[in-house]
Amino acid sequence: MKYAFFVGCTVLSRLPGYEKSARKVAEKLGVELVDMPGSSCCGTTYMETLDRKTALALAARNIAIAEEMGLDIVTVCNGCTENLTKTNKALKEDPALRAEVNEILRETGKQFKGTVEVKHYVRMLKEDVGLDKVKAASVKPFKELKVGAHYGCHLLKPSDEMLFEDPNDPKVLDDLIRATGAESVDYPGKTECCAGPVMGIREKVTWNVGMDKVQTVKKYADAMATCCPFCYITYERCQFMTETNPNLPVVHIPQLLGLAMGLTADEVGLSTNKVDASALLAKQEA
Amino acid sequence: MAQSEIRITNEGKEFRNEVMATHGADKLMHCYQCGTCTSDCPVAKRVPEFRPRNIARLAIYGQKDRLLDGDLVWLCAGCYTCYERCPQKVHVSEIVSALRQLALREGKIHPTIKSIVTTIPKHGYISEIGEFENEMRADDGLPPAPTPATEEIKAIVKKTGILGRVGGA
Numbered sequence: 001m002k003y004a005f006f007v008g009c010t011v012l013s014r015l016p017g018y019e020k021s022a023r024k025v026a027e028k029l030g031v032e033l034v035d036m037p038g039s040s041c042c043g044t045t046y047m048e049t050l051d052r053k054t055a056l057a058l059a060a061r062n063i064a065i066a067e068e069m070g071l072d073i074v075t076v077c078n079g080c081t082e083n084l085t086k087t088n089k090a091l092k093e094d095p096a097l098r099a100e101v102n103e104i105l106r107e108t109g110k111q112f113k114g115t116v117e118v119k120h121y122v123r124m125l126k127e128d129v130g131l132d133k134v135k136a137a138s139v140k141p142f143k144e145l146k147v148g149a150h151y152g153c154h155l156l157k158p159s160d161e162m163l164f165e166d167p168n169d170p171k172v173l174d175d176l177i178r179a180t181g182a183e184s185v186d187y188p189g190k191t192e193c194c195a196g197p198v199m200g201i202r203e204k205v206t207w208n209v210g211m212d213k214v215q216t217v218k219k220y221a222d223a224m225a226t227c228c229p230f231c232y233i234t235y236e237r238c239q240f241m242t243e244t245n246p247n248l249p250v251v252h253i254p255q256l257l258g259l260a261m262g263l264t265a266d267e268v269g270l271s272t273n274k275v276d277a278s279a280l281l282a283k284q285e286a
Numbered sequence: 287m288a289q290s291e292i293r294i295t296n297e298g299k300e301f302r303n304e305v306m307a308t309h310g311a312d313k314l315m316h317c318y319q320c321g322t323c324t325s326d327c328p329v330a331k332r333v334p335e336f337r338p339r340n341i342a343r344l345a346i347y348g349q350k351d352r353l354l355d356g357d358l359v360w361l362c363a364g365c366y367t368c369y370e371r372c373p374q375k376v377h378v379s380e381i382v383s384a385l386r387q388l389a390l391r392e393g394k395i396h397p398t399i400k401s402i403v404t405t406i407p408k409h410g411y412i413s414e415i416g417e418f419e420n421e422m423r424a425d426d427g428l429p430p431a432p433t434p435a436t437e438e439i440k441a442i443v444k445k446t447g448i449l450g451r452v453g454g455a
């Protein structure tokens with residue numbers, strides 16, 4: 001299995017633990033992730049709300065790079081996944097829109113052809129690698145570790161565009177957590193948004209939304225697992241915004257998978273997590 | 287308490303039509319004000335003045351100033367909960383997008399969003415990923431970030447004219 005790896009701005013510049021663990025876990029599972037030369041920002045979820053044509057063109061340029069590589073795209077950010085998936089779908093289905101966007105792209109020398117698919121990393125694990133294979137690779141499983149999954153929004157929504165799991169009852173993260181031997185717990189508000197996009201508008205709203213979930217998860221679990229850089233940053237940083245830091249470890253899902261697969265704390269970049277997550281290591285079978 | 291009267295003017299109707307002419311916002315008039323959008327909105331739970339139902343109502347009545355002044359339309363987290371739950375498929379999230387586009391036309395854009403939009407053609411990313419960042423990546427055992435073809439991105443934004451509209455060039 002081989003994919004064009006679209007890492008995205010925030011993971012590239014701020015979350016080495018996510019990227020490192022995603023690459024190492026892929027390697028363990030025999031999945032080759034190839035970097036995309038010349039790729040850039042996906043366009044951001046904001047751009048779509050300001051100017052659809054610009055958003056489509058920025059995303060289409062990145063998709064065209066993967067098309068030239070002849071590879072489907074794997075992403076690790078919910079926002080990038082949404083932008084690239086929606087653009088891919090819209091331009092495949094609407095030839096007039098495709099022609100219009102390709103006209104915008106003319107000077108770049110790139111053209112959207114509609115020959116590849118876009119998948120989030122967790123979706124790739126479920127649909128292409130298979131949960132059984134992930135479970136079989138977990139040679140150092142967790143024991144008596146409770147984890148609260150946080151899906152975020154754009155992995156699943158809008159559901160008529162993303163065409164993945166039911167946003168009211170998603171499964172993939174829970175299944176992946178269970179594949180590591182850990183218990184995936186249910187908790188109130190599991191599918192609620194992190195409000196990360198409001199951080200730059202009214203910061204306090206985001207910290208409040210974040211703390212509400214952190215405090216809930218703390219009642220039910222030892223750690224939280226995410227699959228989106230913005231959700232991760234919200235739930236980690238909000239804890240440092242109060243005097244009573246709840247110290248709930250937040251991990252990127254490939255970090256959890258990687259540890260269970262026998263990777264070291266360093267190999268999954270665990271020291272880059274700002275809330276100390278080393279307690280997880282004590283919950284692994286020797 | 288006296289309620290302020292809302293009258294729809296011709297100008298208001300025109301504004302409403304402009305909202306509805308925007309991609310995804312055409313079902314505005316199907317809203318019957320049930321409030322499902324608001325009951326599960328993560329922002330509405332914490333920000334009293336942010337009410338998706340009220341945004342739809344104000345749009346129906348063409349209340350341009352009340353919608354576009356301040357940071358109201360920039361407070362949407364874009365989570366699509368209202369999009370998923372609306373029994374009428376009004377998609378308030380798309381109404382908000384339409385309002386942002388109309389705000390932009392009036393020269394109104396939140397400074398944070400403006401900074402993101404102007405940074406992308408400059409650095410290719412939403413923040414600079416240059417020599418320093420790549421040294422940090424190397425320390426973490428990661429390959430250099432792809433060098434984004436900024437000339438190509440500049441060509442795109444020049445063609446769509448978005449930078450001029452956000453006041454970035």
